[in-house]
Amino acid sequence: MDSCKEIILQQLTPLYRRLFQSVDFSQLEEIRFRIKRPVMLYRHDGPSFLSENGEKTSIESIAKASSSAELNDLATTFCSGSIYAYLNDLKDGFITICGGHRVGIAGKSVIKNGEITNITDISGINLRIAREFPGCAREIASQLCIDSCLQNALLISPPQCGKTTFLRDLARLFSATNKVVIVDERSEIAGSFGGVPQFDIGMQTDVLDRFPKAAGMLLAIRSLSPDILITDELGATDDEEALQYATNSGCRVIASIHGNSPEDVECAHPGLLNFFDIAILLGRKNNRPAVMGICKLR
Numbered sequence: 001m002d003s004c005k006e007i008i009l010q011q012l013t014p015l016y017r018r019l020f021q022s023v024d025f026s027q028l029e030e031i032r033f034r035i036k037r038p039v040m041l042y043r044h045d046g047p048s049f050l051s052e053n054g055e056k057t058s059i060e061s062i063a064k065a066s067s068s069a070e071l072n073d074l075a076t077t078f079c080s081g082s083i084y085a086y087l088n089d090l091k092d093g094f095i096t097i098c099g100g101h102r103v104g105i106a107g108k109s110v111i112k113n114g115e116i117t118n119i120t121d122i123s124g125i126n127l128r129i130a131r132e133f134p135g136c137a138r139e140i141a142s143q144l145c146i147d148s149c150l151q152n153a154l155l156i157s158p159p160q161c162g163k164t165t166f167l168r169d170l171a172r173l174f175s176a177t178n179k180v181v182i183v184d185e186r187s188e189i190a191g192s193f194g195g196v197p198q199f200d201i202g203m204q205t206d207v208l209d210r211f212p213k214a215a216g217m218l219l220a221i222r223s224l225s226p227d228i229l230i231t232d233e234l235g236a237t238d239d240e241e242a243l244q245y246a247t248n249s250g251c252r253v254i255a256s257i258h259g260n261s262p263e264d265v266e267c268a269h270p271g272l273l274n275f276f277d278i279a280i281l282l283g284r285k286n287n288r289p290a291v292m293g294i295c296k297l298r
Contacts, residue, residue, distance in 0.1 A: 002026065003266070004129065007099035013073050019054035019064060033125040035071055038063030044288065071122045078103045078125075084118060089115050089210075094184065100130040100191020100198030129178055130191055130201045136162075137169035140280055144254075150228065152247060152275060154297075155256040156265055157282035161255035162289025164188045164232055166282065168199055170254055171230050181226035182207045183216035189232055197259025217242040221249050228252045235269060239290070243275040262297065273297050 005025035009017050023041070030042040031050075038060055039050040048056050049063035057063060077234050078097055083105075089095040091199040094104040106124035109116045144151050155163045168240075171180050184190050184207055190197035192209040201207070206224055208216040213231050220226055229246050234257045246253050253275065261264045264277045265272060273279070276297050283292040 004131065005097065008101060008127070008129070011078060011097055011099075013070070013077050015070060016074065019050060022054050023050065023056060028129055030129065031127040033066045033071055033074060033127075035068055035123045036065055038065055065092065068122070071125060074125055075103075075105050075122050077121065087116070087118065090119060094126075094128075094186075096191055096193055096198075098193050100187075100193065102128040102130060102188070104128070104179040114203070130188075130199075131165070133165055133169060134169060134172065135198060137166045137173060140291060140294070141168060141170055141173045144170075144278060150178075152254045153278045153280060154234075154265070154273070154276040155254075155255045155280045155282060156259045156262065157256075157268050157289075158258065158260060160289075161282040161284055163282060164278075167230055167232060167254065167256060168201060171205050171228075172200050172202040174228050175204040178204065178227040179225065180205040180228045180230060181220040181224050183211055183213055183220060183229065183231040184209050185211060185213050185232065189230065198205055212236075214238040214242040217246050221246055221251060226251055230254045230256060232256050233258065234272065240269075240272060240275070243272075256288035262295065 002025060009020060012020065018087060027043045028041060029044065032040040041048050041050060041056060048058055051057040051062050054063050075083055079095065086095045090105055094103055104126040105119060105122060107119045108121040110118040110120060110254055144153050155166060159163045171182055174180055180202060182189050182201060182205060184192065187209055190201050190207045190209055191199050197207055208220060213236060217229060217231065220229055229251050234255050243253060257265055262273055279295050279297055280291065281293040283290060
């Protein structure tokens with residue numbers, strides 16, 4: 001059994017642990033549990049169902065459907081026995097479990113004084129399987145150094161094209177010779193669980209987990225003296241001020257943003273490209289994340 005599958009099985013309820021024993025996890029990207037609907041397995045080549053016997057199937061009529069009680073038990077198990085204890089994370093969309101995998105929960109919010117105080121009537125759970133691919137960013141890393149000087153780089157792509165995976169590997173590669181700080185607002189790059197990064201991010205890498213990007217970047221410069229600052233999914237209004245502070249300090253920044261091209265980014269966030277020297281365009285080839293192009297911005 002591969003380690004990814006073993007870690008996930010240990011965190012499922014006994015029912016689903018038994019059903020998933022025979023499932024091939026090697027190409028699995030997401031598992032979706034929905035109330036009174038089939039459990040679905042998502043791979044790069046499309047979705048399929050989990051059968052009542054714990055096998056992959058394309059036949060909906062023999063697929064395993066989740067009951068309300070099963071979903072509640074599963075959500076509670078993922079939250080170490082208390083959904084309420086994980087509520088602050090769930091309000092941001094998901095929790096991170098052991099192995100760096102992410103769990104999103106859909107249901108009914110309980111609101112008090114304008115604040116979400118609980119989630120009830122759970123209707124769906126999305127288990128998104130996180131993977132690392134050591135060496136995937138080696139080609140990018142070699143092109144980010146010009147005359148032995150690391151360039152400020154922005155990874156641009158639509159969702160599901162590997163931005164986070166490439167950032168993680170760049171942190172690992174550059175930390176061999178540099179002090180690196182990851183500002184990991186959504187616990188996606190390092191996948192920290194209990195304060196411990198679940199992925200190989202390199203020997204000289206520190207993580208500011210769940211820090212808002214702008215505040216985290218400022219804190220990193222002031223207290224951790226990084227040579228390289230890495231963060232994910234720019235776009236908030238206060239990001240530019242933090243980027244200016246970081247680049248003016250002499251720190252190099254590698255970040256990502258949603259978009260299809262530098263023109264898209266400039267249109268949506270005027271002036272943001274001014275902080276970067278190189279844009280790396282990511283997309284998908286053969287249903288896999290891939291580098292589509294690298295262009296100089298200045």
